Amino acid sequence: MWVAALLLALWAPAAWAAARLPDVLDARVTTTPERARLIVDLTGTTEFAIASLDAPERIAIDIKAQTVAISSPGAVSGSGLVSAFDTVMAEDGRARTELTLAQPAVVQQAYVLDPIGGQPARLIVDLIPTSDADFKQRAAADLARAMGGADPDPASSEAPAAPASAASSSVAAVTPPPAAVAVPLRPSVPATGGSRPLIVLDPGHGGIDNGASAPNGIHEKDITLAFALQLRDLLVGTGLFDVAMTRDDDTYLTLNERVDLARQNKADLFISLHADTFQEADIRGASIYTRDARATDILDKVLADGENHADIVAGYLQPDTKPAAVEMLVDLMRRQVRQQSYLAAQDIVNAMQPSVALRRFPLRQADFFVLQAPDVPSMLIELGFMSNNADIANLENVDWRNKVVNAIAAGVQRYFKDIGSDLGAPLTAASGG
Ligand SMILES: [Zn+2]
Missing domain, CATH: 2.60.40.3500 (Immunoglobulin-like)
Structure with a gap:
C-alpha cells in the first residue's frame, strides 16, 4: 500500500x-x-x-x-x-x-x-x-x-x-x-502544535540487518521492534506525549538516518532499543547507555564498536560528516544535552530498579554513533544481552516485556517532570540529579 x-x-x-x-x-x-x-x-x-x-x-x-x-x-x-x-x-x-x-x-x-x-x-x-x-x-x-x-x-x-x-x-x-516530503517519520498521533514532548523510539537494526540472534533463531531486530511498538502504545496512551518511530516494520535504516530523523523532527527525547551480544556470556541484565566519546570501559567499547559497524554489515557505511572543529555553541548545546540524556537515563534506571533485573552499574557511557545528535537528549537501552540464556528467556517473555515497558514509560514521565515540562500533571521541583 x-x-x-x-x-x-x-x-x-x-x-x-x-x-x-x-x-x-x-x-x-x-x-x-x-x-x-x-x-x-x-x-x-x-x-x-x-x-x-x-x-x-x-x-x-x-x-x-x-x-x-x-x-x-x-x-x-x-x-x-x-x-x-x-x-x-x-x-x-x-x-x-x-x-x-x-x-x-x-x-x-x-x-x-x-x-x-x-x-x-x-x-x-x-x-x-x-x-x-x-x-x-x-x-x-x-x-x-x-x-x-x-x-x-x-x-x-x-x-x-x-x-x-x-x-x-x-x-x-x-x-x-x-x-514523499521531507519527513518520513510516522508520528503515532497527529502533531498538536508542539504542546506535547515528542519522543522518537528507535528499534535497533531491521531489514537485512538482523542484529544479534538467539540459538532458537529469534533476532534482535524483532525483539527491539516488539518492545518499541508496545512502548509507543503505552506512551501515546498517557495522552502526555507524541511518539514517532524510526521504523515500525522490518525496515533497514542507517545509523545516520536514525539520527537525522530525530534531529529533523526536533525530538525532545531519543531512545534507541537494543539487545546485543556481550563479550562475556555471564554479563546480564538491562543497562542504559548515554554517549561519551572518552568512555574507558574496554568491553563497553567493543559493544559500541559492534553497533557502530552495523552499517558496514548491511553494506551502507556513510562517511562521518562531523566538522573538524566543533563550534563553541554546539559544544555548549552538547553539554546541556548530555546532562539531560544522563538525567533521563537515570530516571528510567530508577523506575526499572524495583521490578527489572539490572546489570551491575546499569548507567553506562560509551561512544555509540546513534547517540551523536548534539541537540537531542539520547540514550541507548540494552534491554538484555542475547549472549546470556537468562536474558534471552526474559526478552521473549511477555510478562517481562510488560514490566520493562511500564518502567521505561514511568521513567520517561519522571524525566519530563524533572526538567519542568508541563505534562498536565502537578510539577515537582527539578532535581539536580
Ligand atoms: Zn543492537
Missing part, C-alpha cells in the same frame, strides 16, 4: 511553475542482490515521482529540478539489483534518473532529506527484489495511469511519470502523501 501511494506522488502544474527549482548535483547507486539505494544530491528539497517501466525493466524517478550537473552515466557500486543508471534533464523543470534493473525490483521507501551537517539535500530511493509478475503488473498500472483520463498523447507512454501527462490523468488531484 505504501509504495502504491508513493506512485501517486505527482505534482500539480501550478506548483510546477513556481520559483527556481533546485539543481541535481550528483547521483550514486549502491547495490547488492538483496537491496539497492539511489542517493541524489540536490541544492534544496524538491518533489519527485516514481514509475516502473517495462521492456527493458527500469525504475524511473522524476525530480523537479532546474539543472543536472552530471555529464555522463554513473558507475553502479556493487552488483545486484541495478546494473546501470543515468540522470538527465527530461524536459524543462524535470530531471529523470533511470535505474536499469538486472532483476525485477520495487521501491521499498523513498524520501527527501533536508540538508544537514554539511551534507546537501538528498533524495533517497531504496529498492528491494520482487517477482517478475509483480513488476509487470506495476509497470502496466503506471503506464495505464499515465495514459489514463483525457490524454491519449502517445508521448505519455515514453514518460509515465511526467507531470504533463499526470496533470490530466485521473489521479492528478491526489495530494502527495507525507511519504
Whole structure:
C-alpha cells in the first residue's frame, strides 16, 4: 500500500511553475542482490515521482529540478539489483534518473532529506527484489495511469511519470502523501502544535540487518521492534506525549538516518532499543547507555564498536560528516544535552530498579554513533544481552516485556517532570540529579 501511494506522488502544474527549482548535483547507486539505494544530491528539497517501466525493466524517478550537473552515466557500486543508471534533464523543470534493473525490483521507501551537517539535500530511493509478475503488473498500472483520463498523447507512454501527462490523468488531484516530503517519520498521533514532548523510539537494526540472534533463531531486530511498538502504545496512551518511530516494520535504516530523523523532527527525547551480544556470556541484565566519546570501559567499547559497524554489515557505511572543529555553541548545546540524556537515563534506571533485573552499574557511557545528535537528549537501552540464556528467556517473555515497558514509560514521565515540562500533571521541583 505504501509504495502504491508513493506512485501517486505527482505534482500539480501550478506548483510546477513556481520559483527556481533546485539543481541535481550528483547521483550514486549502491547495490547488492538483496537491496539497492539511489542517493541524489540536490541544492534544496524538491518533489519527485516514481514509475516502473517495462521492456527493458527500469525504475524511473522524476525530480523537479532546474539543472543536472552530471555529464555522463554513473558507475553502479556493487552488483545486484541495478546494473546501470543515468540522470538527465527530461524536459524543462524535470530531471529523470533511470535505474536499469538486472532483476525485477520495487521501491521499498523513498524520501527527501533536508540538508544537514554539511551534507546537501538528498533524495533517497531504496529498492528491494520482487517477482517478475509483480513488476509487470506495476509497470502496466503506471503506464495505464499515465495514459489514463483525457490524454491519449502517445508521448505519455515514453514518460509515465511526467507531470504533463499526470496533470490530466485521473489521479492528478491526489495530494502527495507525507511519504514523499521531507519527513518520513510516522508520528503515532497527529502533531498538536508542539504542546506535547515528542519522543522518537528507535528499534535497533531491521531489514537485512538482523542484529544479534538467539540459538532458537529469534533476532534482535524483532525483539527491539516488539518492545518499541508496545512502548509507543503505552506512551501515546498517557495522552502526555507524541511518539514517532524510526521504523515500525522490518525496515533497514542507517545509523545516520536514525539520527537525522530525530534531529529533523526536533525530538525532545531519543531512545534507541537494543539487545546485543556481550563479550562475556555471564554479563546480564538491562543497562542504559548515554554517549561519551572518552568512555574507558574496554568491553563497553567493543559493544559500541559492534553497533557502530552495523552499517558496514548491511553494506551502507556513510562517511562521518562531523566538522573538524566543533563550534563553541554546539559544544555548549552538547553539554546541556548530555546532562539531560544522563538525567533521563537515570530516571528510567530508577523506575526499572524495583521490578527489572539490572546489570551491575546499569548507567553506562560509551561512544555509540546513534547517540551523536548534539541537540537531542539520547540514550541507548540494552534491554538484555542475547549472549546470556537468562536474558534471552526474559526478552521473549511477555510478562517481562510488560514490566520493562511500564518502567521505561514511568521513567520517561519522571524525566519530563524533572526538567519542568508541563505534562498536565502537578510539577515537582527539578532535581539536580
Ligand atoms: Zn543492537
